[in-house]
Amino acid sequence: MSALTQTRVAAPVTFWKAFVRRPEFITLSLIVIFCVVVGIISPSFLSIKTVTDTLRASLTTGIFALGVLLVLAAGGIDVSFTAIAIFSLYATTRLTLAVYPDAPYLLMVVVGLGMGLLMGLLNGYLVYRFKVPSLIVTIGTQYLFSGFLKAFIGSRHIMDIPKGLDLAGTTALIQATTSGGARVSVSIQVLVLILAIVVTWFILNRTLMGRAVYAVGGSIPIAERLGFNVSTVILFVFGYAGLLAGLGGMLHGALNRQANPSDLVGSELNVIAAVVLGGARITGGTGTVLGTMLGVILIELLTNNLILMGVPSTWQKVVIGAIILLASAAFARRGKT
Amino acid sequence: MKKVLLIGAGLIVAAGVTGVLAQKKWTITTVVKITGINWFNRMEEGVKEYAKTSGNNAVQTGPAQADPAQQLQLITDLVAKKPDAIAVVPMDPATLEPIFKTAMARGIKVITHEADNQKNTLYDIEAFDNVAFGANLNKRLEKCMGGEGKWTVFVGSLGSKTHNQWADGGIANAAKNSKMMLVDAKQETSDDADKAYEKAKEILTKYPDIKGFQGSASTDVAGIGRAVEEAGLNDKVCVFGTSLPSIAGKYIETGAVDGIGFWDPKDAGIVMNKVAQMVLEKKAIKDGMNLGIKGYEKVSVTKGPGMGKIIRGSAFVDVDKSNYKNFPF
Helix, strand or coil: CHHHHHHHHHCCCCHHHHHHHCCHHHHHHHHHHHHHHHHHHCHHHCCHHHHHHHHHHHHHHHHHHHHHHHHHHCCCCCCCHHHHHHHHHHHHHHHHHHHCCCCCHHHHHHHHHHHHHHHHHHHHHHHHHHCCCHHHHHHHHHHHHHHHHHHHHCCCCECCCCHHHHHHHHCEEEEEECCCCCEEEEECCHHHHHHHHHHHHHHHHHCHHHHHHHHHHHCHHHHHHCCCCHHHHHHHHHHHHHHHHHHHHHHHHHHHCCECCCCCCCCHHHHHHHHHHCCCCCCCCCCCHHHHHHHHHHHHHHHHCCCCCCCCHHHHHHHHHHHHHHHHHHHHHHHHC | CHHHHHHHHHHHHHHHHHHHHHCCCCEEEEECCCCCCHHHHHHHHHHHHHHHHHCCEEEEECCCCCCHHHHHHHHHHHHHHCCCEEEECCCCHHHHHHHHHHHHHCCCEEEEECCCCCCCCCEEEECCCHHHHHHHHHHHHHHHCCCCEEEEEEECCCCCHHHHHHHHHHHHHHHCCCCEEECCCCEECCCCHHHHHHHHHHHHHHCCCEEEEEECCCCHHHHHHHHHHHCCCCCCCEEEEECCHHHHHHHHHHCCCCEEEECCHHHHHHHHHHHHHHHHCCCCCCCCCCCCCCCCCCCEEEECCCCCEEEECCCCEEECCCCHHHCCC
């Protein structure tokens, strides 16, 4: 699908027409429409603070979404990544506090990534070894990971997180005071997201594995005939999603400045919605990094500005649901034409 | 002289014997949801204190994991040993109904805590009335705000019964003062400090003149506190809510959070055991009675959902910068 789109771009049509054909166009249009509507309702929305707040909120969701993108593109689904994330964060935090409280953030991230990778690989192994739908497998492992965490590693809320983690969350890349006197800052963690974006884009667009991922997501028999090793691809996408989940978990801990074993789990549908709103099909074979990031921005704008729009708390979920449905209808229409 | 001593010694022994006879040593076992966490460690302090002062054989136990099935197994084993009374903090009241029924049929007195929907219990003990607790938090917020200004209240989820009762108690209190302006009430935070942080930032953007926040989930004040601190508004915005010193302490210290409220599990532990003892001594617990513990000096006794009764204290603990270090949990 992605390859098809690229050939179309190369075809002698105008840039605008080519752009309109891309699924990201719908997502971008929705973002623009949303911003105009909120801007009219509440002028305080149109400020630099909205940009920095949305960026901050997009950090963890963005990292998770990149992992989900790969799994979706390969035709699977993963709902266990939130459990993997909080497991990696909490276990790494406890380990660090017990063994080496002054550990630098980078070392903690490596440990968290390792844990995430192992859990992701377990997902992948279960999916291809037992030929069970990945939804069922990852529902199971979500319970397994978060249950194991609370039963054997700890259920206590950790407020005194290691210094390295705290510092990573509070260090700002850019900091400024607006004319209105409000402080705005962009966390250093934005670099982590940028790195994850670049790596994921490279894998999907510049490597053989990327082609294999889309091929497996498109049709497993065809992928096999093309000579792709399906089990390796499945292991790779779940492993990569686990790795990014571990990274996202560490990021959540740093930004939130605490490790609470009951965080994150339950928010996975938000992330999956973001990826789908970015143009990836739930049935696999499609999806781009740019679209996914736009989907994340759309979801975060949506969930973080409803108070500003004056939507009462009881109605917020209704509005989020309605907009997701509306957006998917737009994608469905595009699919027909 | 020798004879006098002998008689004296005899009298002392006799007095000792009658003393023991007058007060039989009861075996009371407290079963908590999970062992090893700060909250129930604090409760154990209460159980130990009770054992020391009463002379009864009072101990605390609980499953190593927060699992209703494990708690049930533990209580089943305990009932086989037939203690005089059990005082339980149920993980899931419904799971425990059959075993409580069996226990009572075997003559074991059953007391519960934090389970006002438990049917098979003699007395369920609640630290306070939730609406009154919410109102109390709001009174402290109102005072901090100087009795006027915009304020809002967060809940962990709109479906949480206790969170809504606390929020409604607060809203009803503020409604009495026309200068207290409630805005965008009951935002959901999913019991996640980061969600509370994002919602608080949004409220701060929408209402730059907001003066007060009331939190419900224990994580709410931590998230709100961080948003307030980052905005440099520690002195301008008042933050109160249900939380624990171990979670909110960091922000109470900096002044981002002005105060929190909770109940002390140590006192609840003592009260459960005291009530068990009174039941064993066949003393009825009446409405308005003084149980001799702070916050339980004038308890309300109402009919529960089953055959038992609910005892409610007014044991809120108000904590701020001056005293949060006294509560290490």
